[in-house]
Amino acid sequence: MISPELQYLTGFGNQHATEALPGALPCGQNSPQRCPYGLYAEQFSGTAFTAPRRHNRRSWLYRIRPSVVQGRFRLLPPTPWLSAPLTGDPVDPNPMRWHPLPIPETPCDFIDGLFTFAANGRPDAQTGCAVHLYALNADMQSRYLYDADAELLIVPQSGELLLRTELGQLHVPPGHCAVLPRGIKFQVRRAQAAGGAHGYVCENFGAAFELPELGPIGANGLANPRDFETPVACYDDISGNFELVARVDGRLWSAPLNHSPLDVVAWHGNHVPYRYDLSRFNTINTVSFDHPDPSIFTVLTAPSDTPGTANVDFVIFPPRWVVAEHSFRPPWFHRNVMSEFMGLVQGRYDAKTSGFIPGGSSLHNCMSAHGPDADAFESACQMPLAPQHLDDSLAFMFESRYPFRCSEQARNAPFRQMNYSDVWQGLRSQFDPGRP
Numbered sequence: 381m382i383s384p385e386l387q388y389l390t391g392f393g394n395q396h397a398t399e400a401l402p403g404a405l406p407c408g409q410n411s412p413q414r415c416p417y418g419l420y421a422e423q424f425s426g427t428a429f430t431a432p433r434r435h436n437r438r439s440w441l442y443r444i445r446p447s448v449v450q451g452r453f454r455l456l457p458p459t460p461w462l463s464a465p466l467t468g469d470p471v472d473p474n475p476m477r478w479h480p481l482p483i484p485e486t487p488c489d490f491i492d493g494l495f496t497f498a499a500n501g502r503p504d505a506q507t508g509c510a511v512h513l514y515a516l517n518a519d520m521q522s523r524y525l526y527d528a529d530a531e532l533l534i535v536p537q538s539g540e541l542l543l544r545t546e547l548g549q550l551h552v553p554p555g556h557c558a559v560l561p562r563g564i565k566f567q568v569r570r571a572q573a574a575g576g577a578h579g580y581v582c583e584n585f586g587a588a589f590e591l592p593e594l595g596p597i598g599a600n601g602l603a604n605p606r607d608f609e610t611p612v613a614c615y616d617d618i619s620g621n622f623e624l625v626a627r628v629d630g631r632l633w634s635a636p637l638n639h640s641p642l643d644v645v646a647w648h649g650n651h652v653p654y655r656y657d658l659s660r661f662n663t664i665n666t667v668s669f670d671h672p673d674p675s676i677f678t679v680l681t682a683p684s685d686t687p688g689t690a691n692v693d694f695v696i697f698p699p700r701w702v703v704a705e706h707s708f709r710p711p712w713f714h715r716n717v718m719s720e721f722m723g724l725v726q727g728r729y730d731a732k733t734s735g736f737i738p739g740g741s742s743l744h745n746c747m748s749a750h751g752p753d754a755d756a757f758e759s760a761c762q763m764p765l766a767p768q769h770l771d772d773s774l775a776f777m778f779e780s781r782y783p784f785r786c787s788e789q790a791r792n793a794p795f796r797q798m799n800y801s802d803v804w805q806g807l808r809s810q811f812d813p814g815r816p
Protein backbone atom coordinates (compact mmCIF):
# COMPACT_ATOMS: atom_id res chain seq x y z
CA MET A 381 0.00 0.00 0.00
CA ILE A 382 1.24 3.48 -0.83
CA SER A 383 1.59 5.54 2.36
CA PRO A 384 -0.97 8.36 2.55
CA GLU A 385 1.79 11.02 2.45
CA LEU A 386 3.07 9.67 -0.88
CA GLN A 387 -0.08 10.13 -2.88
CA TYR A 388 -0.22 12.73 -5.58
CA LEU A 389 -2.46 15.31 -7.19
CA THR A 390 -2.07 15.32 -10.94
CA GLY A 391 -1.86 17.93 -13.67
CA PHE A 392 0.62 20.61 -14.67
CA GLY A 393 -0.21 24.15 -13.53
CA ASN A 394 -3.49 23.17 -11.91
CA GLN A 395 -5.16 24.92 -8.99
CA HIS A 396 -4.84 22.10 -6.47
CA ALA A 397 -6.50 21.80 -3.05
CA THR A 398 -5.52 19.33 -0.32
CA GLU A 399 -5.97 18.90 3.42
CA ALA A 400 -4.36 16.46 5.84
CA LEU A 401 -7.22 16.90 8.33
CA PRO A 402 -10.87 17.03 7.31
CA GLY A 403 -12.14 20.58 7.02
CA ALA A 404 -8.71 22.19 7.47
CA LEU A 405 -9.04 24.09 4.19
CA PRO A 406 -11.33 27.11 4.60
CA CYS A 407 -14.32 26.91 2.33
CA GLY A 408 -15.11 29.74 -0.09
CA GLN A 409 -12.51 32.21 1.20
CA ASN A 410 -8.77 32.42 1.88
CA SER A 411 -8.64 34.37 5.13
CA PRO A 412 -11.42 33.56 7.57
CA GLN A 413 -11.51 35.50 10.83
CA ARG A 414 -10.41 32.28 12.56
CA CYS A 415 -9.05 29.37 10.52
CA PRO A 416 -10.15 25.78 11.22
CA TYR A 417 -8.10 23.91 13.86
CA GLY A 418 -6.49 27.19 15.01
CA LEU A 419 -4.27 27.28 11.90
CA TYR A 420 -2.65 30.42 10.50
CA ALA A 421 -3.31 31.45 6.88
CA GLU A 422 -0.26 32.51 4.84
CA GLN A 423 -0.09 33.49 1.17
CA PHE A 424 2.98 32.19 -0.71
CA SER A 425 3.48 34.08 -4.00
CA GLY A 426 5.51 32.96 -6.98
CA THR A 427 4.66 35.88 -9.25
CA ALA A 428 3.78 39.54 -8.72
CA PHE A 429 0.18 39.91 -7.51
CA THR A 430 -0.63 41.63 -10.80
CA ALA A 431 0.96 39.07 -13.16
CA PRO A 432 -1.45 38.09 -15.96
CA ARG A 433 -3.74 35.23 -14.95
CA ARG A 434 -2.06 32.65 -17.17
CA HIS A 435 1.29 33.30 -15.43
CA ASN A 436 0.00 34.11 -11.96
CA ARG A 437 1.22 31.71 -9.27
CA ARG A 438 0.41 31.64 -5.59
CA SER A 439 -0.65 29.18 -2.94
CA TRP A 440 -2.52 29.65 0.33
CA LEU A 441 -1.00 27.72 3.24
CA TYR A 442 -2.83 26.85 6.49
CA ARG A 443 -0.11 26.18 9.00
CA ILE A 444 0.50 25.54 12.68
CA ARG A 445 2.72 28.63 13.05
CA PRO A 446 3.19 31.44 10.52
CA SER A 447 6.62 31.55 8.85
CA VAL A 448 7.58 34.73 10.72
CA VAL A 449 8.08 32.63 13.86
CA GLN A 450 11.80 32.22 13.24
CA GLY A 451 15.07 33.57 14.65
CA ARG A 452 17.44 36.11 13.14
CA PHE A 453 19.33 35.14 9.96
CA ARG A 454 23.12 35.21 10.07
CA LEU A 455 25.34 34.93 7.01
CA LEU A 456 27.05 31.55 6.61
CA PRO A 457 30.56 31.11 5.17
CA PRO A 458 30.73 30.36 1.43
CA THR A 459 30.50 26.74 0.25
CA PRO A 460 31.10 25.12 -3.18
CA TRP A 461 27.44 25.98 -3.93
CA LEU A 462 28.25 29.16 -5.87
CA SER A 463 26.03 31.49 -7.81
CA ALA A 464 25.93 33.94 -10.67
CA PRO A 465 27.60 36.14 -11.54
CA LEU A 466 30.76 34.00 -11.44
CA THR A 467 32.74 37.21 -11.75
CA GLY A 468 36.31 36.65 -12.80
CA ASP A 469 35.58 33.32 -14.46
CA PRO A 470 35.72 33.66 -18.25
CA VAL A 471 33.10 32.31 -20.65
CA ASP A 472 35.39 29.55 -21.89
CA PRO A 473 34.89 28.63 -25.58
CA ASN A 474 36.56 25.23 -25.11
CA PRO A 475 34.28 22.21 -25.02
CA MET A 476 34.50 20.86 -21.48
CA ARG A 477 33.67 17.49 -19.98
CA TRP A 478 33.82 15.92 -16.54
CA HIS A 479 33.71 12.52 -14.87
CA PRO A 480 31.10 12.16 -12.09
CA LEU A 481 31.45 14.08 -8.86
CA PRO A 482 33.13 11.84 -6.24
CA ILE A 483 30.96 10.68 -3.30
CA PRO A 484 32.16 12.58 -0.21
CA GLU A 485 34.11 10.75 2.47
CA THR A 486 32.63 12.71 5.37
CA PRO A 487 28.90 13.08 6.14
CA CYS A 488 27.46 15.49 3.63
CA ASP A 489 23.84 16.50 3.12
CA PHE A 490 22.22 18.15 0.08
CA ILE A 491 23.30 21.68 1.02
CA ASP A 492 26.91 20.70 1.69
CA GLY A 493 26.92 18.33 -1.28
CA LEU A 494 26.11 20.93 -3.95
CA PHE A 495 29.03 21.80 -6.22
CA THR A 496 28.54 24.52 -8.82
CA PHE A 497 29.73 23.89 -12.36
CA ALA A 498 28.39 26.87 -14.28
CA ALA A 499 26.15 29.92 -14.05
CA ASN A 500 24.79 32.75 -16.15
CA GLY A 501 22.53 35.77 -15.66
CA ARG A 502 22.14 36.91 -12.10
CA PRO A 503 19.67 36.13 -9.34
CA ASP A 504 19.15 39.77 -8.36
CA ALA A 505 17.97 40.48 -11.93
CA GLN A 506 15.93 37.25 -12.02
CA THR A 507 17.68 36.12 -15.22
CA GLY A 508 19.71 33.08 -16.14
CA CYS A 509 20.41 29.94 -14.18
CA ALA A 510 23.10 28.02 -12.36
CA VAL A 511 24.03 24.37 -12.82
CA HIS A 512 25.18 22.29 -9.88
CA LEU A 513 25.84 18.64 -9.19
CA TYR A 514 25.22 17.06 -5.82
CA ALA A 515 26.87 14.10 -4.17
CA LEU A 516 25.42 13.38 -0.76
CA ASN A 517 25.59 10.61 1.83
CA ALA A 518 23.47 12.12 4.62
CA ASP A 519 19.92 13.37 5.09
CA MET A 520 18.88 16.87 6.05
CA GLN A 521 17.65 16.04 9.55
CA SER A 522 17.39 19.18 11.61
CA ARG A 523 17.84 21.76 8.90
CA TYR A 524 15.56 23.08 6.22
CA LEU A 525 16.28 25.15 3.13
CA TYR A 526 14.52 27.71 0.98
CA ASP A 527 15.87 29.31 -2.18
CA ALA A 528 14.66 32.88 -2.73
CA ASP A 529 16.79 33.15 -5.86
CA ALA A 530 15.34 30.37 -7.91
CA GLU A 531 13.07 27.55 -8.74
CA LEU A 532 15.03 24.28 -8.43
CA LEU A 533 14.93 21.54 -11.06
CA ILE A 534 16.42 18.35 -9.62
CA VAL A 535 17.49 15.43 -11.81
CA PRO A 536 18.63 12.45 -9.70
CA GLN A 537 21.24 10.21 -11.28
CA SER A 538 21.77 7.62 -8.54
CA GLY A 539 19.92 7.17 -5.26
CA GLU A 540 16.25 7.81 -4.67
CA LEU A 541 15.37 11.12 -3.03
CA LEU A 542 12.58 11.99 -0.65
CA LEU A 543 11.84 15.69 -0.95
CA ARG A 544 9.98 16.77 2.19
CA THR A 545 8.39 20.15 1.42
CA GLU A 546 5.94 22.49 3.10
CA LEU A 547 3.28 21.33 0.66
CA GLY A 548 3.99 17.60 1.09
CA GLN A 549 6.42 14.89 0.09
CA LEU A 550 7.80 13.83 -3.29
CA HIS A 551 9.54 10.52 -3.92
CA VAL A 552 12.02 11.12 -6.74
CA PRO A 553 14.05 8.16 -8.03
CA PRO A 554 16.52 8.36 -10.94
CA GLY A 555 14.53 8.56 -14.16
CA HIS A 556 12.25 11.21 -12.62
CA CYS A 557 12.79 14.93 -12.25
CA ALA A 558 11.34 17.26 -9.64
CA VAL A 559 10.73 20.99 -9.52
CA LEU A 560 10.62 22.97 -6.28
CA PRO A 561 9.05 26.41 -6.62
CA ARG A 562 10.98 29.52 -5.64
CA GLY A 563 10.91 30.05 -1.88
CA ILE A 564 9.45 26.74 -0.71
CA LYS A 565 10.93 25.34 2.50
CA PHE A 566 12.12 21.77 2.16
CA GLN A 567 14.47 18.97 3.20
CA VAL A 568 16.26 16.48 0.97
CA ARG A 569 16.51 12.98 2.37
CA ARG A 570 17.40 9.64 0.84
CA ALA A 571 14.38 7.43 0.26
CA GLN A 572 16.51 4.44 1.29
CA ALA A 573 18.24 5.01 4.60
CA ALA A 574 21.82 4.18 3.59
CA GLY A 575 24.09 4.93 0.66
CA GLY A 576 24.93 7.90 -1.44
CA ALA A 577 23.01 9.88 -4.02
CA HIS A 578 24.18 11.81 -7.06
CA GLY A 579 22.33 14.18 -9.32
CA TYR A 580 22.05 17.45 -11.14
CA VAL A 581 20.33 20.71 -10.18
CA CYS A 582 19.31 23.66 -12.33
CA GLU A 583 18.70 26.77 -10.25
CA ASN A 584 16.37 28.76 -12.50
CA PHE A 585 16.56 32.45 -11.58
CA GLY A 586 13.99 33.48 -14.20
CA ALA A 587 10.31 32.86 -14.80
CA ALA A 588 9.05 29.42 -13.78
CA PHE A 589 9.31 26.37 -16.00
CA GLU A 590 6.28 25.72 -18.19
CA LEU A 591 5.33 23.17 -20.81
CA PRO A 592 6.53 24.03 -24.33
CA GLU A 593 3.99 24.97 -26.98
CA LEU A 594 3.10 22.02 -29.21
CA GLY A 595 2.41 23.92 -32.46
CA PRO A 596 1.63 21.53 -35.31
CA ILE A 597 2.24 18.50 -33.06
CA GLY A 598 -1.30 19.16 -31.86
CA ALA A 599 -3.08 18.79 -28.55
CA ASN A 600 -1.05 15.84 -27.21
CA GLY A 601 2.55 14.80 -26.99
CA LEU A 602 5.93 15.42 -25.38
CA ALA A 603 5.33 15.77 -21.62
CA ASN A 604 1.57 15.46 -21.12
CA PRO A 605 0.15 17.70 -18.37
CA ARG A 606 -1.64 14.91 -16.53
CA ASP A 607 1.62 13.08 -15.79
CA PHE A 608 2.94 15.82 -13.49
CA GLU A 609 2.46 14.95 -9.82
CA THR A 610 2.13 17.32 -6.88
CA PRO A 611 2.14 16.17 -3.25
CA VAL A 612 -0.84 16.00 -0.95
CA ALA A 613 -0.74 17.99 2.30
CA CYS A 614 1.25 16.31 5.07
CA TYR A 615 2.59 18.04 8.17
CA ASP A 616 5.07 17.79 11.03
CA ASP A 617 4.01 19.00 14.46
CA ILE A 618 7.35 18.88 16.24
CA SER A 619 9.27 21.27 18.46
CA GLY A 620 13.04 21.23 18.97
CA ASN A 621 16.22 22.89 17.80
CA PHE A 622 16.12 23.32 14.06
CA GLU A 623 17.81 25.55 11.50
CA LEU A 624 16.36 27.33 8.50
CA VAL A 625 18.91 27.97 5.73
CA ALA A 626 17.99 30.69 3.24
CA ARG A 627 19.59 31.07 -0.17
CA VAL A 628 19.48 34.76 -1.06
CA ASP A 629 21.44 36.43 -3.86
CA GLY A 630 23.84 33.51 -4.00
CA ARG A 631 24.66 33.45 -0.29
CA LEU A 632 23.49 31.17 2.51
CA TRP A 633 21.95 32.50 5.72
CA SER A 634 20.98 30.54 8.81
CA ALA A 635 18.22 31.24 11.33
CA PRO A 636 17.27 29.16 14.38
CA LEU A 637 13.81 27.60 14.51
CA ASN A 638 12.07 26.03 17.49
CA HIS A 639 9.78 23.85 15.35
CA SER A 640 9.65 22.10 12.00
CA PRO A 641 8.60 24.59 9.30
CA LEU A 642 6.92 21.72 7.42
CA ASP A 643 3.78 22.38 9.44
CA VAL A 644 1.26 23.08 6.67
CA VAL A 645 -1.92 21.11 7.38
CA ALA A 646 -3.81 22.19 4.27
CA TRP A 647 -3.15 24.30 1.20
CA HIS A 648 -4.56 25.30 -2.15
CA GLY A 649 -3.05 26.98 -5.18
CA ASN A 650 -0.69 26.61 -8.09
CA HIS A 651 2.74 27.67 -6.72
CA VAL A 652 3.61 24.06 -6.02
CA PRO A 653 6.34 21.43 -6.18
CA TYR A 654 5.97 18.58 -8.63
CA ARG A 655 7.69 15.49 -9.99
CA TYR A 656 7.59 13.92 -13.44
CA ASP A 657 8.50 10.41 -14.56
CA LEU A 658 10.66 10.97 -17.65
CA SER A 659 9.59 7.58 -19.05
CA ARG A 660 6.15 9.15 -19.58
CA PHE A 661 7.65 11.52 -22.15
CA ASN A 662 5.93 10.96 -25.48
CA THR A 663 8.96 11.19 -27.73
CA ILE A 664 8.31 12.55 -31.19
CA ASN A 665 10.92 12.31 -33.94
CA THR A 666 11.38 11.88 -37.67
CA VAL A 667 9.86 8.90 -39.47
CA SER A 668 11.41 9.99 -42.75
CA PHE A 669 14.93 11.45 -42.86
CA ASP A 670 17.43 13.76 -41.18
CA HIS A 671 18.00 14.52 -37.51
CA PRO A 672 15.49 17.09 -36.20
CA ASP A 673 16.52 19.86 -33.84
CA PRO A 674 16.57 18.67 -30.20
CA SER A 675 13.81 21.14 -29.27
CA ILE A 676 11.43 18.23 -30.03
CA PHE A 677 12.73 16.70 -26.79
CA THR A 678 11.90 19.69 -24.55
CA VAL A 679 10.25 18.60 -21.31
CA LEU A 680 10.04 22.03 -19.70
CA THR A 681 10.94 25.53 -20.81
CA ALA A 682 11.60 28.58 -18.67
CA PRO A 683 10.91 31.53 -20.97
CA SER A 684 12.88 34.75 -21.17
CA ASP A 685 11.44 38.05 -22.37
CA THR A 686 12.21 37.08 -26.01
CA PRO A 687 9.63 34.64 -27.42
CA GLY A 688 11.10 31.25 -28.38
CA THR A 689 14.43 32.05 -26.72
CA ALA A 690 14.47 30.30 -23.38
CA ASN A 691 16.10 31.47 -20.20
CA VAL A 692 16.66 27.73 -19.85
CA ASP A 693 15.14 24.64 -21.45
CA PHE A 694 15.17 21.16 -19.93
CA VAL A 695 15.62 18.71 -22.81
CA ILE A 696 15.93 14.92 -22.55
CA PHE A 697 17.31 12.25 -24.89
CA PRO A 698 15.21 9.25 -23.82
CA PRO A 699 15.11 5.65 -25.06
CA ARG A 700 13.51 5.70 -28.53
CA TRP A 701 13.38 4.19 -31.96
CA VAL A 702 15.73 5.69 -34.52
CA VAL A 703 14.49 5.06 -38.04
CA ALA A 704 15.70 7.91 -40.28
CA GLU A 705 16.46 6.73 -43.81
CA HIS A 706 19.53 7.75 -45.89
CA SER A 707 20.55 9.99 -42.98
CA PHE A 708 23.37 10.58 -40.58
CA ARG A 709 21.40 9.62 -37.47
CA PRO A 710 23.28 10.92 -34.39
CA PRO A 711 23.49 14.63 -33.52
CA TRP A 712 25.25 16.55 -36.29
CA PHE A 713 28.27 18.80 -35.98
CA HIS A 714 27.01 22.17 -34.87
CA ARG A 715 27.64 25.59 -33.42
CA ASN A 716 24.69 26.82 -31.37
CA VAL A 717 23.82 30.33 -30.24
CA MET A 718 22.32 28.72 -27.13
CA SER A 719 24.69 27.30 -24.50
CA GLU A 720 24.42 23.63 -23.65
CA PHE A 721 25.13 21.90 -20.34
CA MET A 722 24.59 18.14 -20.57
CA GLY A 723 24.36 15.28 -18.09
CA LEU A 724 23.80 11.54 -18.37
CA VAL A 725 21.41 9.72 -16.03
CA GLN A 726 22.03 6.28 -17.48
CA GLY A 727 23.37 4.28 -20.40
CA ARG A 728 25.21 5.89 -23.26
CA TYR A 729 24.66 8.87 -25.52
CA ASP A 730 24.60 8.33 -29.27
CA ALA A 731 26.97 11.20 -30.08
CA LYS A 732 29.76 9.88 -27.85
CA THR A 733 31.28 6.39 -27.93
CA SER A 734 33.13 6.74 -24.63
CA GLY A 735 34.06 9.28 -21.98
CA PHE A 736 30.55 10.66 -21.36
CA ILE A 737 29.47 8.36 -18.57
CA PRO A 738 26.48 8.28 -16.19
CA GLY A 739 26.93 11.05 -13.64
CA GLY A 740 29.29 12.92 -15.96
CA SER A 741 28.70 16.32 -17.55
CA SER A 742 29.69 18.45 -20.49
CA LEU A 743 29.52 22.12 -21.38
CA HIS A 744 29.42 23.53 -24.90
CA ASN A 745 29.09 27.28 -24.72
CA CYS A 746 27.53 29.73 -27.18
CA MET A 747 29.02 29.07 -30.65
CA SER A 748 31.47 26.42 -29.39
CA ALA A 749 31.85 23.76 -32.08
CA HIS A 750 30.88 20.23 -31.05
CA GLY A 751 29.10 17.10 -32.25
CA PRO A 752 29.68 13.38 -32.63
CA ASP A 753 33.11 12.13 -31.65
CA ALA A 754 35.32 10.60 -34.35
CA ASP A 755 34.32 7.02 -33.53
CA ALA A 756 30.59 7.84 -33.40
CA PHE A 757 30.91 9.68 -36.72
CA GLU A 758 32.67 6.77 -38.37
CA SER A 759 30.21 4.13 -37.20
CA ALA A 760 27.15 6.29 -38.05
CA CYS A 761 28.45 6.76 -41.61
CA GLN A 762 28.88 3.01 -42.05
CA MET A 763 25.96 1.48 -40.15
CA PRO A 764 23.17 -0.31 -42.00
CA LEU A 765 20.09 1.89 -41.60
CA ALA A 766 17.67 -0.67 -40.17
CA PRO A 767 15.30 0.60 -37.47
CA GLN A 768 17.32 0.74 -34.27
CA HIS A 769 16.16 0.97 -30.69
CA LEU A 770 18.28 3.17 -28.43
CA ASP A 771 17.24 1.41 -25.27
CA ASP A 772 19.78 2.15 -22.60
CA SER A 773 20.06 5.91 -22.75
CA LEU A 774 18.87 8.87 -20.74
CA ALA A 775 20.85 12.04 -21.33
CA PHE A 776 19.60 15.56 -20.75
CA MET A 777 20.51 19.14 -21.50
CA PHE A 778 20.03 22.45 -19.72
CA GLU A 779 20.09 24.80 -22.71
CA SER A 780 20.22 28.53 -22.06
CA ARG A 781 20.21 31.70 -24.15
CA TYR A 782 22.95 33.10 -21.87
CA PRO A 783 26.55 31.85 -22.14
CA PHE A 784 27.71 29.98 -19.04
CA ARG A 785 30.66 31.02 -16.94
CA CYS A 786 32.28 27.85 -15.67
CA SER A 787 33.40 27.99 -12.05
CA GLU A 788 37.09 27.84 -11.25
CA GLN A 789 36.44 24.82 -8.99
CA ALA A 790 34.95 22.94 -11.97
CA ARG A 791 37.63 24.10 -14.45
CA ASN A 792 40.38 22.94 -12.10
CA ALA A 793 38.61 19.86 -10.73
CA PRO A 794 40.65 16.62 -10.76
CA PHE A 795 37.63 14.92 -12.38
CA ARG A 796 37.66 17.29 -15.40
CA GLN A 797 38.71 15.61 -18.68
CA MET A 798 41.34 18.07 -19.86
CA ASN A 799 41.84 16.19 -23.12
CA TYR A 800 38.14 16.16 -24.08
CA SER A 801 38.73 17.90 -27.44
CA ASP A 802 40.92 14.98 -28.54
CA VAL A 803 37.72 13.03 -29.29
CA TRP A 804 37.35 15.09 -32.49
CA GLN A 805 40.94 15.44 -33.60
CA GLY A 806 40.91 12.14 -35.50
CA LEU A 807 38.37 13.58 -37.95
CA ARG A 808 40.60 13.83 -41.05
CA SER A 809 39.82 15.42 -44.37
CA GLN A 810 38.08 12.87 -46.55
CA PHE A 811 37.53 15.37 -49.33
CA ASP A 812 38.02 13.90 -52.80
CA PRO A 813 37.15 16.28 -55.67
CA GLY A 814 37.11 13.28 -57.98
CA ARG A 815 34.43 11.36 -56.03
CA PRO A 816 31.04 13.16 -56.00
Ligand SMILES: O=C(O)Cc1cc(O)ccc1O
Nearest residue numbers: 673674711712720731750751
Ligand atom coordinates in the same frame (compact mmCIF):
# COMPACT_ATOMS: atom_id res chain seq x y z
O1 LIG B 1 25.24 18.61 -28.45
C1 LIG B 1 24.48 17.72 -28.09
O2 LIG B 1 24.83 16.55 -28.03
C2 LIG B 1 23.03 18.05 -27.86
C3 LIG B 1 22.30 18.07 -29.14
C4 LIG B 1 21.63 16.96 -29.58
C5 LIG B 1 21.02 16.95 -30.80
O3 LIG B 1 20.36 15.86 -31.18
C6 LIG B 1 21.10 18.05 -31.63
C7 LIG B 1 21.74 19.20 -31.18
C8 LIG B 1 22.35 19.20 -29.94
O4 LIG B 1 22.95 20.29 -29.47
Ligand SMILES: [Fe+2]
Nearest residue numbers: 716720744750
Ligand atom coordinates in the same frame (compact mmCIF):
# COMPACT_ATOMS: atom_id res chain seq x y z
FE1 LIG C 1 24.88 20.50 -28.94
